[in-house]
Amino acid sequence: MRGRNLLIVGLAVFLGLIAVYLANSYFSGVEERQTRAAEANQLAQIVVATQEFQFGTALATTNLRLANWPANSVPQGAFVSIEEATRGGRVALRPIAIGEPILASKVSGEGGRATLASILPEDLRAVAVPVSAVTGVGGFVRAGDVVDVLLTRQIPGDGSTSTDKMTTVVLENVLVLAIDQIADENQTEPAVGQTATLQTDVVGAQKLALAREVGSLSLILRNVENQDMGGTRTVTSSDLGGAGYYIAARTTTPTTAPAAVAAAPRSSGGTAAPRRASGPTMAIVRGVESTTYEVKRNGGY
Structure with missing residues (x-):
């Protein structure tokens, strides 16, 4: 009976030691992961804009500030001090939003101007x-x-x-x-x-x-x-579209203008009045019809 109790106690102690070991391993792993995450998320300071930048806006201490940024994701070309960003009279070559990092690719060099050639x-x-x-x-x-x-x-x-x-x-x-x-x-x-x-x-x-x-x-x-x-x-x-439609060239035949004809005077009834002879005339009566002919000046009809 006593030997069985000792066996049970020994087994319990063994299981307890295993539990302690597993717990220590787990918490040690958590601490290591947290340490690595803290190192990875170590913050750095870079220069960001405090106002909207347009093309040609000058960088100055009044429109820049330092902001914390994850050290493992600092953009390439970022400035780490306001003095460096404003040195030499830099100006913006691209629009920059509020809080956006100031990058060397978006500003001119020292003494630079906002020219089209610079971008x-x-x-x-x-x-x-x-x-x-x-x-x-x-x-x-x-x-x-x-x-x-x-x-x-x-x-x-x-x-x-x-x-x-x-x-x-x-x-x-x-x-x-x-x-x-x-x-x-x-x-x-x-x-x-x-x-x-x-x-x-x-x-x-x-x-x-x-x-x-x-x-x-x-x-x-x-x-x-x-x-x-x-x-x-x-x-x-x-x-x-409209394939197959074709308009041929129009040809015109020249015509001679008609000779001018003097307008005959019209009677009050709207019909043309008989032309009055300009020289001597001769009347010929055939049955009951009388026809008047003008006699030509050389004596011909």
């Missing part, structure tokens, strides 16, 4: 094309939009006429940098401009320069998420 990638160019209310989509093309560029011109060839036109897509998925002299992407109200500045490569700029000389250009808006390229074709007048 161009190194391998791209800016080229201007003329637009109007029609070719500029009624004024809805604004800075920051993405467009395709169409060229409408006459079909080449000796047999083409002024009505033989075709339209081709010159460039696709082109970023609009500015309309007239407005490069602010927050200006979304429709406004009819006269010039659109587009971002493209060197070959694209050459195409646009040539297209301006050979025909008329039009912009068409596209969804910024639509990155599909190609699949376009040339459209001609035959694609507009």
Whole structure:
């Protein structure tokens, strides 16, 4: 009996030790996970905006502040001090929202100015094309939009006429940098401009320069998420429908103008009165009818 009790006590102690070991392992694992999470979420301080920044807004101590940010997710190009962000008179090159980190890619360099050239990638160019209310989509093309560029011109060839036109897509998925002299992407109200500045490569700029000389250009808006390229074709007048209809040229036959005839005086009854003879006359009576003939001056009838 006593041996059985000792066995039970020993078993209980053994099970207790196992429980303590498992509990210690569990809590140790929790502490380690919490420690790793604390290290991963260690905060850093970066410079953020305290007001809305537009294109050309100068960075100053009055519109910047330091904010805590997870150290493992600090954006590339972020400033860690207000002195560094304002050094050299930096200005905003892109719109910046309140609380958004100030990044080097969105501001000019030291002593920089808000120029269009300062926001161009190194391998791209800016080229201007003329637009109007029609070719500029009624004024809805604004800075920051993405467009395709169409060229409408006459079909080449000796047999083409002024009505033989075709339209081709010159460039696709082109970023609009500015309309007239407005490069602010927050200006979304429709406004009819006269010039659109587009971002493209060197070959694209050459195409646009040539297209301006050979025909008329039009912009068409596209969804910024639509990155599909190609699949376009040339459209001609035959694609507009009405094939088979043809109007032949009209020919006119020249006619001689009739000789002028003096209008005969009319009687009061509305019928033309008999013409009065200008010289001597002779009357011939045949039965009951009398006919008057004018005698020619040389004696002939």
